Amino acid sequence: MLVAVLQRAVSAAFGAEHRGVDPMVRRSERADYQADLAMGLAKVLRRPPRQVAEAVIAAADLGDLCDSVEIAGPGFINFKLRGAVLEHGLAALVADQRLGVPRPAQPDRVVIDYSAPNVAKEMHVGHIRSTIIGDALARMLEFVGHEVIRQNHIGDWGTPFGMLIEHLLDIGGGKAGAHSDLGELNEFYRAARVKFDADAAFADRARHRVVLLQAGDARTLELWRELVEISKRHFFGIYDRLGVTLRAGDIRGESAYNSVLPETAAELERMGLAKISDGALCVFAPGFVNREGEPLPLIVRKQDGGFGYAATDLAALRYRTQTLRGTRLLYVVGAPQAQHFAMVFAVGELAGWLKAPVRAEHVAFGAVLGADKKMLKTRAGDSVRLASLLDEAVERAEAELLRREPDGDVAARRRLAPQIGIGAVKYADLANDRIKDYVFDWDRMLAAEGRTGPYLQYAHARIHSIFRKAAEGGIAIGTGAPIRLVEPAERALALELLGFGGAVAEAAETLRPHRLCGHLYDLATAFTAFFEACPVLRAPDDATRDSRLALCGLTARVLARGLGLLGIDAPERM
């Protein structure tokens, strides 16, 4: 990476006493890169910052890196790199499968928990951010070079299953294929709920069924499995449409920890961490208080002897650290759960399951809001089904395609619409800083213009359009021709391409996909500016044409890879 080269060069200017100082090299609006260290250093050295900057430049081993190095303002050092340096960097990028993404100094074994839908309920907007953000992070971390273990902590256990199983029996479940229509999941849940509230006898049966389920009754488990299987088919239907990388083997739901909850609780008791309070087994982690200012417990075992989700999360934490031996645990779960996870992690540390350098992080995200700035709901007030949301995304994309090309190929449109529609939804979600709430707006995310998923895809498609035209004209692409940077637009594009590796590394490390979104948008913008300013196939001479074709090829690769890391398709034509 070029930034690293500059950093080393500037760092080399320091005496041993300042070896650890960050040279603060970054992209600049006024030059190619700038170093901002002189002002801070001036303070320590008790010398004027511009003088310090001069000394740094004089001592820095810049070799033939720069055309010019200037001091500006209070002491900024501005670097303008030699074209040959950029060209050399691009040549290295072309040859690099990793496209300039640096390898981590210490690869982690990342255990990432995301999506986590509930059995016997349809996936709704409440699951979209965890699923999309989690998948993007998993892809990025994997590409960077970490080992990634996905965990889909589905809600497949708990008291609701009593009523669900009884209702399943009532409507003739328990026979193969008797109830496999996935579209009715919500109705199924609602009907069971209504009966449970209205029919005392049914409620009794449901409660008894919970006991049977907990006890491992074979017939009950069989019915439970049926519900789980139906739900899984639904989940994977959604994942398939979303292009989410979760597989069946990644599912390790709440039920998977059921059998180890007693021993987890016993272990906490043995360590003297858990004690009985109000009849419940609790761990009081320091620093957590309730409404009255009294210590707030993490309830491991309830008064009635049952285990709640805190117990499950503790068991999962133990499993992920002790069995999976993860070194970085990620929980892609909504921000409202912040206190819960803070407590679970605190208890995990007390129990010794979480020990530095192993760390757990709650990858929190904000809510999806409607145009009214309130939680997104249907007009009827229900949560929006993910399936219908995706339907609408595809329909809208297809309508837009039809509007653009009324005589276009129907099959092509059908193939393209999901790529564009779903890509737009994903980009709109990922492009926002995840901790903030974000307003879901169809018209904006699928707009014909602007900072959207389609804009990035369009830039990529236009490159392939050039390639198709080249092929028609018998012009070879991918010849390995050298890239020569002449026009300002070519230079600007090169700088963006060279910044890809750093952007990916930073987005993955800080778990903020929107940083990558921002970079890809800048890259796409630089490309379209280049596209307008620099004819490729009609370049003034063959060498320029081949250079620009190579630049296009590299840009297409980076865009496709970047979109791929976000889980967004990069169609070759639009």
Add this chain to the structure above:
RNA sequence: GCGCCCGUAGCUCAAGGGAUAGAGCAUCGGCCUUCUAAGCCGGGGGUUGCAGGUUCGAAUCCUGCCGGGCGCGCCA
């Protein structure tokens, strides 16, 4: 009451403690006989909620307010 998160252009959002706070939408004005106009070029639009503090330098860090959201003992 306590805690966490958020507050930036009319709207939706960016901005590792760094220069004149940037984009998109909307608005105004240009650009299609030339590789896709889902595009490009340009204009107008800001007391970064308020007040202090730290710093050579604050949208960013600290304190206190104001406004909004969420959470706070046996649902997950």
